Amino acid sequence: MEIIERILDRVPAWPLRRHSPVVTVLRLDGIIGHIRGLRRGLSLSSQAAAIDKAFRPRNLAAVALSVNSPGGSAVQSALIAKRIRDLADENDIPVIAFAEDIAASGGYWLACAGDEIYANESSIIGSIGVVSGGFGFTELIKKMGVERRLHTTGDNKAMLDPFTPEKPADVEHLKSLQREIHETFTEMVRARRGERLNGPDKDIFSGAFWTGRKALEMGLIDGIGDLRSVMRARFGERVRLRPVGAQRPLWRQRFGIAERSSSGFDFAYTENLAADVLAAIEERLIWNRFGL
Numbered sequence: 001m002e003i004i005e006r007i008l009d010r011v012p013a014w015p016l017r018r019h020s021p022v023v024t025v026l027r028l029d030g031i032i033g034h035i036r037g038l039r040r041g042l043s044l045s046s047q048a049a050a051i052d053k054a055f056r057p058r059n060l061a062a063v064a065l066s067v068n069s070p071g072g073s074a075v076q077s078a079l080i081a082k083r084i085r086d087l088a089d090e091n092d093i094p095v096i097a098f099a100e101d102i103a104a105s106g107g108y109w110l111a112c113a114g115d116e117i118y119a120n121e122s123s124i125i126g127s128i129g130v131v132s133g134g135f136g137f138t139e140l141i142k143k144m145g146v147e148r149r150l151h152t153t154g155d156n157k158a159m160l161d162p163f164t165p166e167k168p169a170d171v172e173h174l175k176s177l178q179r180e181i182h183e184t185f186t187e188m189v190r191a192r193r194g195e196r197l198n199g200p201d202k203d204i205f206s207g208a209f210w211t212g213r214k215a216l217e218m219g220l221i222d223g224i225g226d227l228r229s230v231m232r233a234r235f236g237e238r239v240r241l242r243p244v245g246a247q248r249p250l251w252r253q254r255f256g257i258a259e260r261s262s263s264g265f266d267f268a269y270t271e272n273l274a275a276d277v278l279a280a281i282e283e284r285l286i287w288n289r290f291g292l
Contacts, residue, residue: 020238021061023231024054027245028065028080032072032106041072042110044079051080053244055087061235063088064227065097065114071105071127074181078188081113088115098227099123104209105131108220109185112192117221118230119212125220128185129207130178137163193219 031041054063065084071077088095097103097114104127111117111125119125141148141163148163159170186205190197197204198219215221223230231239 019059020240021235022057022059022240022242023062023064023235024057024060025064025066025227025241025243026050026054027243028110029068032069032076042069042080043076044083047080048083050245051083051087055091055093057242060093061239062094062096064231065095065110066100066227067097067103067107067111068100069107069110070102071107074106074130074185077106077109081110084113099125099212105129109188112189118223118225119215119221120226121211121213121224123212124209125212125215126209127207128189128205130182130185132174132178135162136166138165
């Protein structure tokens with residue numbers, strides 16, 4: 001498929017389209033990070049080919065990012081955003097981000113890869129913070145009569161184990177890690193948004209989130225608008241919007257399941273079903289944090 005696209009890019013276009021500006025549309029939709037089971041999150045490994053492809057066409061005027069993500073992995077957010085920025089700088093191509101339902105936490109990190117950010121008035125924007133959640137099962141296993149046996153080398157190897165009582169020192173260590181990540185996130189937003197930010201740091205970097213209308217007042221975005229309208233207003237009605245994305249095998253696009261064995265039994269599906277269900281629950285909880 002990619003070879004065909006490269007050939008078509010070199011075939012002379014119709015006269016009216018030959019000089020029409022091209023805007024590639026890179027869709028960044030979903031939880032960021034490696035999700036368990038059959039579900040796939042946004043990661044550099046899953047998006048690298050699509051990102052490279054977005055900067056490849058002739059007559060490229062801009063790359064548009066269509067962001068719809070409540071966040072996830074800080075590392076994968078940073079890696080994806082950096083790859084986009086590296087290619088934008090190397091090719092001297094503007095990148096314009098468009099938030100859909102939500103660009104929060106790591107989703108906002110991705111949006112900041114854009115030179116400009118647009119959103120709907122009701123989009124959820126922000127959540128510049130770090131969160132870590134889990135459960136404690138110490139009382140549950142005690143009531144069930146279960147004995148926890150844990151053997152480690154290293155005093156901190158079992159830190160934050162959910163089946164042992166929480167230790168204040170472990171919690172403080174976790175918070176110190178969160179502060180470092182939050183500082184990195186904050187520095188990135190300051191570097192990308194600069195003087196456009198409008199409001200006290202204690203509000204902007206508190207982890208709170210706002211509608212697109214309020215985010216515009218705070219300088220977190222540059223305008224209210226949708227991708228097609230903004231691109232047509234900027235590059236003319238003949239602008240060609242060209243979606244790019246990671247290619248999946250045709251059978252997977254059609255059926256949305258894993259490969260089957262030669263016997264016809266889907267071992268991968270069976271083995272990963274439980275993990276997939278848990279991942280779906282975790283994913284739903286992340287979206288629910290923002291009322292979506």
